[in-house]
Amino acid sequence: RGSSSCEFIEQTVRTEILVVAQKPLPMEDGNSATGDAAGERAGVAADATSSAPALKRESMPADAADEAPTKRRRIGEQPLTQLKLYAAATAMSDRMQQSLQALGAALMLGGTGLVAWQNWAVLAAYLTRNTLGGGALATGLALVVSANSSLGGYDKGRKAKFKLKLLNNEDRWKEDEKQMQELLGSQDWPSPELAKAAAEEMQAEKARVDKALADRAASIKAALASGEAASVIHARLRPRTFVFDFEVSDDLRQISLKQQLDDLCDMINFILTIASDNDSAVLRLKSPGGGVSDYGFAAAQLLRFQKQNVPLTVCIDNVAASGGYMMASTADKIVAAPFSFVGSIGVIAMLPNVSKVLKRVEVDFMQFTAGKWKRTVDPFTAPTDEGKAKMSEEIENIHLAFKNHVAKTRDVDIEGVATGEAFLGVEALKHGLIDEIATSDEVLASKMQDSSVVEVSMTPPEKGLLQILLGAAETVTDTAVSRVWGCLKQEVRGSVALSSADPKVRSS
Secondary structure, three states: OHHHHHHHHHHHHHHHHHHHHOOOOEOOOOOEOOOOOOOEEOOOOOOOOOOOOOOOOOOOOHHHHHHOOOOOEEHHHOOOOHHHHHHHHHHHHHHHHHHHHHHHHHHHHHHHHHHHHHOHHHHHHHHHHOHHHHHHHHHHHHHHHHHHHHOOOOOOOOOOOEEEEEOOOHHHHHHHHHHHHHHHOOOOOOOHHHHHHHHHHHHHHHHHHHHHHHHHHHHHHHHHHOOOOHHHHHHHHOOEEEEEEEEOOOOOOOOOHHHHHHHHHHHHHHHHHHOOOOOEEEEEEEEOEEEHHHHHHHHHHHHHHHHOOOOEEEEEEEEEEOHHHHHHOOOOEEEEOOOOEEEOOOOEEEOOOOHHHHHHOOOOOOOOOOOOOOOOOOOOOOOOHHHHHHHHHHHHHHHHHHHHHHHHHOOOOHHHHOOOOEEEHHHHHHHOOOOEEOOHHHHHHHHOOOOEEEEEEEOOOOOOHHHHHHHHHHHHHHHHHHHHHHHHHHHHHOEEEEEOOOHHHHOO
């Protein structure tokens, strides 16, 4: 009976996998595959043992895209990627384990009930006479569990630093699909011929899945026999894509840039610690730029992906200008929305001078320095031609370092694009500042075809209503004061920044 139960479970799981495999898939033109002819589905033909297809898509003009024929192929030609085979094998294993667990639990409960039924009188008398002993036993067990927890055996009080979310999870749409089925009515085949054809296709797909699983099992055995580590094989069978965000705006409710940089470092450290050679990362970036040292540090952190051979894709849906583009240029691939703002490779410095006002009110400002260029220009003393020339030289040096940074990672005419102007996404593609026109959703949907896409974010603190209200007020106050003080310092003391002053960029 145990063997037949396992066979029944395996057959059920495979049937479910085949049903899922026949769901409509997104077409290349953005539409969904529909049943215009029996057995037709969207997909790209690929062998089950072939490598995953490249994710980069060649840019296509709008008129060419309209004329491109819709690609439809039969269900038997859908690619069985490593991710699909991994999911199929895991589903079978999970169902078998659940069946064994359910069988064990049923036997245990049945045996316990049988013993209690046959010896209820003895048990009742024993519990009546030994209430104190039973209480002491329960108390002792509680103390043991408590002590074990304090020693780290039960680390339930420790909270995860990161919030992880699997974006491939199709369960998110189950209720919506159910609602759609209720709206459209029965999904049964309208004719016996179609029903028969569908059954034949399902059997053919089942045979194809079985063969692919058998081939994969043989390749795993061969890899193990060759001495390859099991962990390496497992990582290859289930590649992962880690998604994280870096967003800077002028919203006072947003956390400070310092906290954002700390969070960025933590997420990068986490991803690079667990990433394998088969994994990749996607950064959703939005920033108009800022301080030289802040964004130089952020770009240096992102360069660690390159050093560890973890492919990084940066998605720009809104803006990545100046310091933001310095971060983006560290990626292996840059993808931007058509009307996003990209570039602004330049440096800006602002400094008011009130020396004439101080002179008018007869206020002397005294400043003592050691070193000729300790201070080139300042707000309180009259600027000299020599000091202004030195300040311009320092800005040019920063700009040169910025251009060299971009030139190392991008094949562009650096003098043509490093003018400080921000380009629309479609223009940036022509200049070579980006690799593809697409949104982050399109990139992630493409990644989901052959990898598990995991979103990584910081775990929000758990607080009560009062703490939430007080914390929100404190965050807004601190951020507002910090930004107002930063603006005052910038206006009074001056600043040098990798930031775009373009109004269209600041408002996006």
